[in-house]
Amino acid sequence: MSRSYIWKFCAILLIIGLFCYLALAGLSALGIKGVNEMRTGIDIRGGISTTLYPDTDDLNSITTQQLESAVTIIENRLNGKGVYDMNIAPDSENKRIVVEIPYTAGQDTNPQKVIDELGKTAYLTFQEVDEELFEGYMDATNTRKKYLPTGKIVVQGTEIADAQIGAVEGRPVVTLDMTSEGAQKFAEATARMRQQKIAIFLDDVLITAPEVNDTITDGQAYITGSFDAKGAADLAATIRSGALPFKLIPKEINSITPTLGESALKISIQAGIIAFILIFLFMTIYYRLPGLMAAIALLFLVTSLLVVMATAGITLTLPGIAGIILTMGMGVDANVIINERIKEELTAGKTLKASIEGGFKRAFTSFSDGNVTTLITAVVLYVMGTGVIKGFAVTLTYGIVLSFISSVVMSKALIVNVSKMKFSKDRRLYGAAKEVLE
Amino acid sequence: MIDFISNRRIFFIISIVVIAAGLLAAIINGFQWDIQFEGGTILSIVMPDDTFEPNDIESRLRDEFNKSIVAQKAQTYNPDDEAGSINLLTLRVSKNETLTDAELNKAYEILRTEFNVSENAESQVQSVEPFIGVEMRNKAILAIIISLLLITVYVWLRYSKINGLAAAVFAIVALIHDVLVMIGVYALFKIPINESFVAAILTIIGYSVNDTIIIYDRIRENSGKKYKGDLKELANKSLNQSLSRSINTSLTTIMCVTVVYVFAAINNIASLKEFTLPLIIGLISGTYSTLFTAIPLWHMWQERKAYKTAKSKA
Numbered sequence: 001m002s003r004s005y006i007w008k009f010c011a012i013l014l015i016i017g018l019f020c021y022l023a024l025a026g027l028s029a030l031g032i033k034g035v036n037e038m039r040t041g042i043d044i045r046g047g048i049s050t051t052l053y054p055d056t057d058d059l060n061s062i063t064t065q066q067l068e069s070a071v072t073i074i075e076n077r078l079n080g081k082g083v084y085d086m087n088i089a090p091d092s093e094n095k096r097i098v099v100e101i102p103y104t105a106g107q108d109t110n111p112q113k114v115i116d117e118l119g120k121t122a123y124l125t126f127q128e129v130d131e132e133l134f135e136g137y138m139d140a141t142n143t144r145k146k147y148l149p150t151g152k153i154v155v156q157g158t159e160i161a162d163a164q165i166g167a168v169e170g171r172p173v174v175t176l177d178m179t180s181e182g183a184q185k186f187a188e189a190t191a192r193m194r195q196q197k198i199a200i201f202l203d204d205v206l207i208t209a210p211e212v213n214d215t216i217t218d219g220q221a222y223i224t225g226s227f228d229a230k231g232a233a234d235l236a237a238t239i240r241s242g243a244l245p246f247k248l249i250p251k252e253i254n255s256i257t258p259t260l261g262e263s264a265l266k267i268s269i270q271a272g273i274i275a276f277i278l279i280f281l282f283m284t285i286y287y288r289l290p291g292l293m294a295a296i297a298l299l300f301l302v303t304s305l306l307v308v309m310a311t312a313g314i315t316l317t318l319p320g321i322a323g324i325i326l327t328m329g330m331g332v333d334a335n336v337i338i339n340e341r342i343k344e345e346l347t348a349g350k351t352l353k354a355s356i357e358g359g360f361k362r363a364f365t366s367f368s369d370g371n372v373t374t375l376i377t378a379v380v381l382y383v384m385g386t387g388v389i390k391g392f393a394v395t396l397t398y399g400i401v402l403s404f405i406s407s408v409v410m411s412k413a414l415i416v417n418v419s420k421m422k423f424s425k426d427r428r429l430y431g432a433a434k435e436v437l438e
Numbered sequence: 439m440i441d442f443i444s445n446r447r448i449f450f451i452i453s454i455v456v457i458a459a460g461l462l463a464a465i466i467n468g469f470q471w472d473i474q475f476e477g478g479t480i481l482s483i484v485m486p487d488d489t490f491e492p493n494d495i496e497s498r499l500r501d502e503f504n505k506s507i508v509a510q511k512a513q514t515y516n517p518d519d520e521a522g523s524i525n526l527l528t529l530r531v532s533k534n535e536t537l538t539d540a541e542l543n544k545a546y547e548i549l550r551t552e553f554n555v556s557e558n559a560e561s562q563v564q565s566v567e568p569f570i571g572v573e574m575r576n577k578a579i580l581a582i583i584i585s586l587l588l589i590t591v592y593v594w595l596r597y598s599k600i601n602g603l604a605a606a607v608f609a610i611v612a613l614i615h616d617v618l619v620m621i622g623v624y625a626l627f628k629i630p631i632n633e634s635f636v637a638a639i640l641t642i643i644g645y646s647v648n649d650t651i652i653i654y655d656r657i658r659e660n661s662g663k664k665y666k667g668d669l670k671e672l673a674n675k676s677l678n679q680s681l682s683r684s685i686n687t688s689l690t691t692i693m694c695v696t697v698v699y700v701f702a703a704i705n706n707i708a709s710l711k712e713f714t715l716p717l718i719i720g721l722i723s724g725t726y727s728t729l730f731t732a733i734p735l736w737h738m739w740q741e742r743k744a745y746k747t748a749k750s751k752a
Contacts, residue, residue: 043709051570115539116539116543249539250539250565251565251566251567251570252565252566252567252570253479253563253564253565253566254562254563254564254565255561255562255563255564256562257484257560257561257562258560259484259516259524259560260482260514260524260560260562263514263515263516263524263705263707264707264709264710266515267515267701267702267705267707267710268698268701268710270701271697271698271700271701271702272698274697274701275693275694275697275698278693278694278697279690279693279694282689282690282693283690286686318709318710319634319637319713322695322698322710322713322714325694325695325697325698326641326691326694326695326717328690328694329687329690329691329692329693329694329695330645330648330687330690330691332687332690333648333687333690333691336683336686336687336690337652337683337687340682340683340686344679362659365655369596369648369651369652369655370647370648370649370651370652371648372592373589373592373593373644373647373648373651374644374645374648376585376588376589376592376644377585377589377640377641377643377644378644380581380584380585380588380640381581381636381637381640384577384578384580384581384584389633389634389636389637392637396641
């Protein structure tokens with residue numbers, strides 16, 4: 001008699017072992033990612049999520065195009081600050097923008113500051129000043145007036161082609177390069193306004209008000225102000241990325257510190273491991289040989305779920321981890337049904353082979369029905385939920401698909417092949433009495 | 439063999455008592471809508487030690503902003519220091535009010551200058567405008583209703599052989615049973631109702647209907663056989679045959695969720711704790727409602743129908 005079943009059994013164990021390895025280490029040559037490379041949501045790694053609303057009474061006047069250009073501008077602003085990992089989504093139906101910025105090392109720990117910067121319109125204007133129109137002074141010696149905007153605009157943000165950080169007399173400045181149109185206007189104004197001041201405003205806040213010494217025809221200007229090198233770089237990035245078509249106000253803010261998220265992650269992982277061990281023991285003790293096989297198949301379920309999620313770049317959130325742990329508990333459900341059935345059929349006097357086949361056949365329908373309903377709720381959660389809950393829904397969906405493979409394909413192959421081995425002919429290994437009871 | 443059908447009244451009473459207790463808690467305690475669904479601002483900030491007095495901070499900030507602010511002390515597990523824990527101050531503004539950007543910045547400043555909070559203390563903020571909260575709440579309720587409808591249609595179509603519509607309706611009755619029990623848990627333990635609540639409820643809906651369907655499946659399988667005609671025997675036998683499966687699956691699932699709950703409770707991770715406790719109760723309720731509510735009700739309905747048919751024939 002051929003011993004092919006031993007090879008088959010070993011091959012499946014090998015596959016499961018391979019998934020364990022992949023889950024732990026990944027395989028970069030094939031683009032398969034392990035647990036360590038998994039993307040984590042802001043509820044774990046920390047970060048900020050906020051919903052920005054246009055500051056206007058007439059929401060209907062805002063077009064999808066405007067929203068999209070606002071998204072691009074915010075993206076550029078963040079890029080200018082060295083933030084590249086983010087998620088900005090316009091919601092054109094409700095006229096709002098959802099921004100998610102995961103925490104990166106060195107980022108400001110005060111979420112308020114980051115959000116404040118996002119929604120600024122960054123409407124840059126060069127305006128003529130009115131010596132009578134000012135509000136206090138910018139320095140202690142009362143020489144630099146804090147001018148208020150006069151509305152007599154010389155050059156505006158759209159006429160600035162580029163803004164860079166530079167240095168003048170050892171102080172950080174923002175150098176501006178105007179478009180030809182801007183340069184022309186600026187030349188005209190500087191010729192007209194010699195010895196007068198030109199005030200530079202960003203969103204109606206005075207940055208600086210230098211005196212015009214000479215006519216500037218090349219469209220080159222620089223802004224000095226009370227900022228350091230980082231401040232200058234930020235300002236340059238803000239000007240470069242352009243002005244928003246409207247001011248955006250954060251009406252929903254959710255920020256999480258990396259430390260707190262990390263502790264929740266550690267706890268969840270520990271809990272997951274303990275839960276797995278408990279299920280392993282329970283299945284093996286209660287259902288004996290087929291239970292052990294189901295527990296091994298469960299190992300496949302968990303590791304393949306992790307590999308799929310990591311490789312597909314699905315963001316792991318805390319509810320997502322709860323979803324994985326829940327999938328573990330519910331994942332053995334099919335095997336519970338199958339193993340109960342095998343025991344039942346054996347007790348009814350069927351042969352081992354027929355019992356196992358019967359068990360899998362019957363269990364299949366109830367298993368698929370039960371999971372369609374879970375799938376329905378997962379899809380509803382995904383469609384209607386927001387960020388964090390979407391993660392839970394995705395995990396649940398992958399969990400259902402993979403638990404189908406693990407309990408119907410994997411555990412079947414394991415049980416069928418192991419049952420052909422010599423040692424496993426004893427009916428007691430399947431939870432039935434030694435002899436058929438008449 | 440347990441006679442589920444003859445003893446149904448006792449089981450119905452147990453269900454009603456549990457649900458009534460939960461609803462009573464809801465009437466007395468009300469629901470703790472989280473700011474996600476009501477609007478409000480929560481600010482948590484890491485404190486240097488646990489000697490601070492939340493009441494002082496509370497009255498200081500109330501005077502400053504003239505808004506109903508609640509300050510609380512909290513502690514949580516520190517991943518960098520196994521022995522120590524992190525001390526937190528949590529500020530909460532709700533009842534249709536939020537702290538504006540400027541007010542939040544002012545609050546940071548006050549905490550730093552007057553309450554010894556370090557310059558770069560880690561903090562987290564959650565702020566939701568009331569109108570968004572209401573929108574989210576409606577969306578959540580809609581999600582639950584849509585799931586229920588879709589599941590009804592599915593069960594109806596799949597189980598037409600054993601009177602699918604009745605089967606679907608009683609599966610939904612069992613679901614509503616579970617949802618009511620869970621709502622009671624939220625009211626009783628004053629767990630804030632937020633997105634996790636929706637996830638927990640929908641998970642239990644999926645689970646509970648799964649549980650019920652497996653027994654319907656057994657009834658469908660048995661109905662063609664020797665139990666034809668004897669509805670009581672059919673229902674009881676199917677329930678008993680599926681009993682160890684029902685219990686064991688609940689057991690493995692509850693085991694998993696309980697482990698997470700215990701870990702979260704020991705280390706005081708509120709978000710996980712608040713997600714898993716209702717799940718545990720929901721899982722127990724889901725199993726109970728299948729065995730003691732859905733199937734006995736289906737049986738009552740079928741008996742009545744059989745009785746009517748017999749009468750009209752006679």
